[in-house]
Amino acid sequence: MPRKSILNSTRRAITSVFDHLDYKRLESVYCYEGGDEFWRKKREPCRRLGTKVAEVLVRKLSHSGRSLYVGAGVTELPALLAEVIELQRQVAPYNLRRSEVTVLNRACRSLPVKFRAQDASLASGLFDHLWIVSVLNDPERFPHLAPLSYGNADPVTFDPHQFEQQRRVVRSIVDRVMPKLSLPGLVTTSTEEVIWIADWCHRKNIPYRVEREQFPTALVGDPVCFIKIGGLETNNRKPKGTKV
Known part of the structure; x- marks a missing residue:
């Protein structure tokens, strides 16, 4: 029977990595200004909420599998660490922001x-789990697509041409x-991005x-959920608003 909680050693590893992050360098990655205050407020919720998601995730994954993380940053650290420590899985986190990658790799060295x-x-091979x-x-x-995702597009300034380019x-x-x-x-994925995965399917x-259950996140604030892809146990349930 799977454990309901991750190991204390995993929790300590997550805490240690968060303690070793260079938050000063991360300020400019996440904020145009006020980065110091941002991380004072977000650091602990990011670790705590990320650990809760990690606890759920490790119960859904098998041992010794592979996970591809698209756009992985500070938020993804608890899940990444839980996968490698609890399940001995291979993880491949990708992030186009080089300055953040440098900080993350130093903390995880x-x-x-x-x-x-x-x-x-560019990742090679197949993965049984995709985080995006x-x-x-x-x-x-x-900027022209996200407002529609969040339901706050301005009909006066909305640019359909820019939207179409960004949708592509x-x-x-x-x-x-x-x-x-x-x-x-x-x-x-986040609940706001489900429609893109559903569209591909x-x-x-x-x-x-x-899956119905959603989990809060600390930085962007988009709730996270899980989608099972393929297999006889799934069905083509199309969420409202999937036409993209």
Whole structure:
């Protein structure tokens, strides 16, 4: 019977990594200004809420599998560490922000977790778990698409041409990383990004099931959920608003 909680040694490892992060260097990565105050408020909730997600995740994954993390940063640390310590899994975290990757790798240098400052589509092989959270609806990268995802688009300033361009980019990201998921597999994503995963599944005629339970996050604030992809136990349940 699987444990309901992660090991104390895993908790200590997570705490140690958070203690060794260079928050001064992370200020400019996450904030234009006020980075010091931001991390004073967010550091502990990020660790605590991330650990809760990690506890749920390790109960869903098998030992010795592989996980691909797209756009992995500070928020993903508890899940990454829980996977390698609890389940002896291989993890491949990718992040295009080189300055953050440097900070993360320094904090994780004594652990089998190495962040790559590359496009996640360059990852080799197949993975039974794909993590893609707050990537496809990033308001900085997709300023004309994200407002629609969050339901606060301004009809006066909305630019359909820019939206269409950004929608093509988002779909291309999904089209490059989803084929790396072995089936049946598990996707961890935000509730706002479910529609993009569902859209891919429908285009490929692959069954999926979005699990109902959601988990809060600390930095962006988008709740996280899990999607089972492929397998006889899933079904083509299409969430409201999946037409993208």
